[in-house]
Amino acid sequence: KKLQESIKEKRPAWSFEYFPPKTAVGVRNLYDRMERMYELGPEFIDITWNAGGRLSNLTCEMVATAQSVYGLETCMHLTCTGMPREKVDEALEDAYKAGCQNILALRGDPPRDVEKWEQTDGGFRYSKDLVKYIKDKYDDYFDIAVAGYPEGHPDDEEDADANIRYLKEKVDAGATFVITQMFYDVDNFLDWVKRCRKAGIDVPLIPGIMPIQSWDAFLRRAKWSGVKIPQHFLDALEPVKDDDAEVRLRGTKLMVEVCKKILDAGIYQLHFYTMNLEKATKMILEGLECEASPGDLPWKPSLGLKRKEEN
Numbered sequence: 001k002k003l004q005e006s007i008k009e010k011r012p013a014w015s016f017e018y019f020p021p022k023t024a025v026g027v028r029n030l031y032d033r034m035e036r037m038y039e040l041g042p043e044f045i046d047i048t049w050n051a052g053g054r055l056s057n058l059t060c061e062m063v064a065t066a067q068s069v070y071g072l073e074t075c076m077h078l079t080c081t082g083m084p085r086e087k088v089d090e091a092l093e094d095a096y097k098a099g100c101q102n103i104l105a106l107r108g109d110p111p112r113d114v115e116k117w118e119q120t121d122g123g124f125r126y127s128k129d130l131v132k133y134i135k136d137k138y139d140d141y142f143d144i145a146v147a148g149y150p151e152g153h154p155d156d157e158e159d160a161d162a163n164i165r166y167l168k169e170k171v172d173a174g175a176t177f178v179i180t181q182m183f184y185d186v187d188n189f190l191d192w193v194k195r196c197r198k199a200g201i202d203v204p205l206i207p208g209i210m211p212i213q214s215w216d217a218f219l220r221r222a223k224w225s226g227v228k229i230p231q232h233f234l235d236a237l238e239p240v241k242d243d244d245a246e247v248r249l250r251g252t253k254l255m256v257e258v259c260k261k262i263l264d265a266g267i268y269q270l271h272f273y274t275m276n277l278e279k280a281t282k283m284i285l286e287g288l289e290c291e292a293s294p295g296d297l298p299w300k301p302s303l304g305l306k307r308k309e310e311n
């Protein structure tokens with residue numbers, strides 16, 4: 001199934017991102033986790049694509065398994081890094097055969113140990129070129145998503161709105177929805193959404209939500225993706241930084257607030273960077289469900305979570 005219609009519905013919904021594990025045991029564990037997380041009722045799941053196509057067979061295999069064995073609607077990431085056209089063709093063919101109809105088209109990160117991104121011979125320069133290529137080859141068979149950066153992209157040297165102009169180009173090339181980089185500054189995200197709308201970007205803009213698992217991971221991920229940490233996050237988390245469970249509890253509260261603000265603004269699809277873990281994502285969903293005022297939010301009946309008062 002293509003996702004562009006279901007994600008426009010006006011009811012809260014969520015999706016989960018996973019990445020291909022490095023070992024066979026890791027893959028087995030992840031399948032178990034995906035099966036358990038199926039109970040949380042994700043609208044779709046997506047599987048990342050490693051830089052340079054490393055583990056790309058595994059991405060394709062996981063997409064096929066999620067789609068056919070677990071019946072999860074999937075979105076396959078695909079990047080331009082180290083990918084000549086023939087490799088892109090193979091990946092698209094695999095997705096097609098697996099019944100996957102959604103591709104997140106990305107330029108990709110540079111391969112590990114390489115600082116600056118370089119175009120591969122016979123490959124693509126920007127993600128918009130990949131979007132166009134998929135569109136030309138498969139017409140409307142795939143829904144194509146692209147990445148958005150509410151706080152700009154680390155490689156950008158231009159003005160703050162450059163990333164919105166580039167995003168518009170990707171949408172004009174054929175993208176039907178956008179998934180954003182993680183962020184903690186929700187006010188900035190909501191302002192960015194307004195600026196995108198003003199620039200004529202009219203497809204769904206899906207916020208990337210990064211659950212907070214531990215103090216170190218929290219700092220590392222913010223630094224790695226170049227996003228701001230609002231002061232009240234630091235005030236809440238730093239005093240308990242050595243206690244992972246407490247960081248997770250407080251972090252959940254902060255991320256529930258972020259998600260509520262987004263839902264209140266009428267944006268209903270939340271995209272969780274699960275980091276292949278279950279607990280912190282589940283805690284946010286539980287926190288949201290317990291705190292939503294009945295009638296306000298038409299919670300999805302298929303959600304396997306119980307309301308607090310029923311526990």
Ligand code: FAD
Nearest residue numbers: 048049077106107108109126127147153155166179180181
């Ligand atoms: P593009 O939109 O092509 O942009 C690349 C750079 O070029 C940016 O600096 C942009 O500002 C600039 N640019 C774009 N258009 C123009 C133009 N017309 N003129 C001049 N400059 C321009 N990486 C992976 O390797 N695998 C993954 O699975 C993966 N999944 C991701 C999922 C999400 C939701 C997000 C937000 C990112 C993901 N990434 C992934 C990271 C992403 O590949 C990197 O951030 C990458 O550096 C940029 O990819 P892009 O598709 O946004 O590139």
